[in-house]
Amino acid sequence: MYYSNGNYEAFARPQKPANAEDKSAYIVGSGLAGLAAAVFLIRDGQVPGNQIHIFEELALPGGSMDGILNEQRSYIIRGGREMEPHFETLWDLFRSIPTLDDPEVSVLDEFYWLNKNDPSYSTTRAIENRGKQITTDGQLTLSRKAIEEIAKLVLASEEQLGDVKINEVFGTEFFKSNFWLYWSTMFAFEPWASAVEMRRYLLRFVHHVGTLQNMSALKFTKFNQYESLIKPLIKFLENKNVDFQYNTTVDNIIVEHSTEKKIATELDLTSSEEKKKISLTADDLIFVTNGSITESTTYGDNTHPAPKEHEIGPSWNLWEKLASQDSDFGHPAKFYKNIPTASWVISTTCTFTDERVIPYIKKITGKDPRSGSIVTSGPVSIKDSNWLLGISISRQPHFQQQRSNELIVWLYGLFSDQPGNYIQKKITECSGKEICEEFLYHIGVPENQIANIAQAANSIPVNMPYITSYFMPRTTGDRPLVVPAGSQNLAFIGNFAETPRDTVFTTEYSVRTAMEAVYQLLDVDRGVPEVFASSFDLRTILNSIYYLNDQKSLPELPLNKLEKVGLDAFLKKIQGTYLEEIFKAANLI
Amino acid sequence: MKKHTLFAASLIFVAGAAVGHLYGNKILRNRHCCKKSNNCCTVNSSKITAADPVYIRETETNGHGL
Numbered sequence A: 001m002y003y004s005n006g007n008y009e010a011f012a013r014p015q016k017p018a019n020a021e022d023k024s025a026y027i028v029g030s031g032l033a034g035l036a037a038a039v040f041l042i043r044d045g046q047v048p049g050n051q052i053h054i055f056e057e058l059a060l061p062g063g064s065m066d067g068i069l070n071e072q073r074s075y076i077i078r079g080g081r082e083m084e085p086h087f088e089t090l091w092d093l094f095r096s097i098p099t100l101d102d103p104e105v106s107v108l109d110e111f112y113w114l115n116k117n118d119p120s121y122s123t124t125r126a127i128e129n130r131g132k133q134i135t136t137d138g139q140l141t142l143s144r145k146a147i148e149e150i151a152k153l154v155l156a157s158e159e160q161l162g163d164v165k166i167n168e169v170f171g172t173e174f175f176k177s178n179f180w181l182y183w184s185t186m187f188a189f190e191p192w193a194s195a196v197e198m199r200r201y202l203l204r205f206v207h208h209v210g211t212l213q214n215m216s217a218l219k220f221t222k223f224n225q226y227e228s229l230i231k232p233l234i235k236f237l238e239n240k241n242v243d244f245q246y247n248t249t250v251d252n253i254i255v256e257h258s259t260e261k262k263i264a265t266e267l268d269l270t271s272s273e274e275k276k277k278i279s280l281t282a283d284d285l286i287f288v289t290n291g292s293i294t295e296s297t298t299y300g301d302n303t304h305p306a307p308k309e310h311e312i313g314p315s316w317n318l319w320e321k322l323a324s325q326d327s328d329f330g331h332p333a334k335f336y337k338n339i340p341t342a343s344w345v346i347s348t349t350c351t352f353t354d355e356r357v358i359p360y361i362k363k364i365t366g367k368d369p370r371s372g373s374i375v376t377s378g379p380v381s382i383k384d385s386n387w388l389l390g391i392s393i394s395r396q397p398h399f400q401q402q403r404s405n406e407l408i409v410w411l412y413g414l415f416s417d418q419p420g421n422y423i424q425k426k427i428t429e430c431s432g433k434e435i436c437e438e439f440l441y442h443i444g445v446p447e448n449q450i451a452n453i454a455q456a457a458n459s460i461p462v463n464m465p466y467i468t469s470y471f472m473p474r475t476t477g478d479r480p481l482v483v484p485a486g487s488q489n490l491a492f493i494g495n496f497a498e499t500p501r502d503t504v505f506t507t508e509y510s511v512r513t514a515m516e517a518v519y520q521l522l523d524v525d526r527g528v529p530e531v532f533a534s535s536f537d538l539r540t541i542l543n544s545i546y547y548l549n550d551q552k553s554l555p556e557l558p559l560n561k562l563e564k565v566g567l568d569a570f571l572k573k574i575q576g577t578y579l580e581e582i583f584k585a586a587n588l589i
Numbered sequence B: 001m002k003k004h005t006l007f008a009a010s011l012i013f014v015a016g017a018a019v020g021h022l023y024g025n026k027i028l029r030n031r032h033c034c035k036k037s038n039n040c041c042t043v044n045s046s047k048i049t050a051a052d053p054v055y056i057r058e059t060e061t062n063g064h065g066l
């Protein structure tokens, strides 16, 4: 397998790999990673669809990419996906998947046209004092010390940062900046999260530094991601006769070791309480989604909190069993045990049917949620919320079946260990109505109307005990490589498999690991599109310096005398050169 | 200077300039006044207090609550 970029490889179709028709594939998990692996096996590997088997513990596909109208409860989304143009493998996947409505239109086409016609732009990124925009909104407010800390983190190696937490590399000034408020709430970073991952994000998304405050770089699907992304994938795969086995748990995979070789020889599963074993040969390729951040999710309703009790699910159990057979298969406990209590666990989907909430949303976002356009363009963060509540309102309708009088608002709280500002309880102890009340309080609804509006709405809280697992502090070797050294037929896919440079908590990471796994195990001879290389682009780096300094040119920076002399000499030296051109283009001079 | 040496030199220069701003300051600061005087260059002037929002106060914990 090799990485590539550019159109030559992007538009090329690989030749059929040797013996592709003799291969079978067994995929653990029907989340995005598993579905993507199946598509790449068929499209790029030319493996017959009926030789691909997907095992899923749940009764429906999609994993974390949900969106459902639950008969007993209401509309539920555990999350919404912010996406960007440089999810290279993701768009490579969806260019080949037809939409449900029109076989001539790909999911990528639909997404591209939609986001051209209705681009993302946020005028209010953060509020406080019950609905008021923070006075410095739009500025990153990074001190010089904070910028130096960012640079220091970026220049450190991943080895140096093993098990280090974000709050071990940054000081108070950084945490008080709007940059941290915007960054942490947009990507769900907690202060105790992995510094390695923070570094990867800084590099991976350096091209977005200039749009952090308005989120204009983000792109969104037409409906929730289950309907807009998962359903078309399922239809494509079903049309290719892929075998889906739901309510089926993979309990163990036996891996045999000989000198320098590892080969999976047996798959143990439970399907509708019946135990089964499948014997494997080197022609049987196994793709395991190890770990899942939405496994063991519990659901509450308007009057009940989502239960806290949960079991350790099959994704962690299977990973543990694999890890016990080989140290190259990672350390699952690092990701699902000892998750800090000061973290995100709860998200809530509120469905409003009356008009009373609309003016408050309009006031904050400047947008009419009934217009059909993007409303919040990512989150609006409530700076003084004890739960650090974030509000996200997508294009309405967010579900195909949604009625015109229904408005869906998605809420999440990044801190679960504190009582709210209005509801004196931890978010984990709150019913849907109580979480909705806290939201209404923060957007400025008069207190005498709050209970009544929340009662009329239907709010469904979900408790996701592992939602922050991707970000747990980690070191090299905690996640297995996509294809561990010597593995003949076993690969790991999803956000707990290790691939260089890419960032977790993204759809792209799931698709990338799936592509890399298929290309390696099947020896597909085409480049995997590399992680977007903006961190190697001088123009982008210079531009990010301009934005990190709140749009100041180099001469406008608060430099001391000596630094000023140095800068003047430098600017003189580059006068009339190519360097002056690119510094000017980045607004630095 | 030969053409290829010139090209290489300018590449190094470009890369140096990009990070130079961030790091030059730091080096200069260490060499000069900051070692002698507290207020010469930026110091961590900010402290976290009980009046700060929770998300800022939580940065001082190990993740297991305030």
Ligand SMILES: Cc1cc2nc3c(=O)[nH]c(=O)nc-3n(C[C@H](O)[C@H](O)[C@H](O)COP(=O)(O)OP(=O)(O)OC[C@H]3O[C@@H](n4cnc5c(N)ncnc54)[C@H](O)[C@@H]3O)c2cc1C
Pocket (backbone or CB within 6 Å): A028, A029, A030, A031, A032, A033, A034, A055, A056, A057, A058, A061, A062, A063, A064, A065, A078, A079, A080, A081, A082, A083, A248, A249, A250, A251, A289, A291, A292, A293, A294, A295, A314, A315, A316, A318, A347, A493, A494, A495, A505, A506, A507, A508, A510
């Ligand atoms: C709330 C939330 C917000 C998000 N926001 C964004 C965003 O803004 N942008 C973005 O790009 N991404 C976002 N993501 C991340 C993205 O949705 C996920 O990374 C991606 O969907 C994960 O897909 P996956 O297939 O790798 O894993 P999963 O979706 O976890 O799928 C794994 C599947 O495998 C099954 N499984 C596991 N083990 C077994 C077993 N042993 N036997 C049988 N079945 C098994 C599970 O049931 C599950 O269905 C978000 C995710 C969430 C939950």
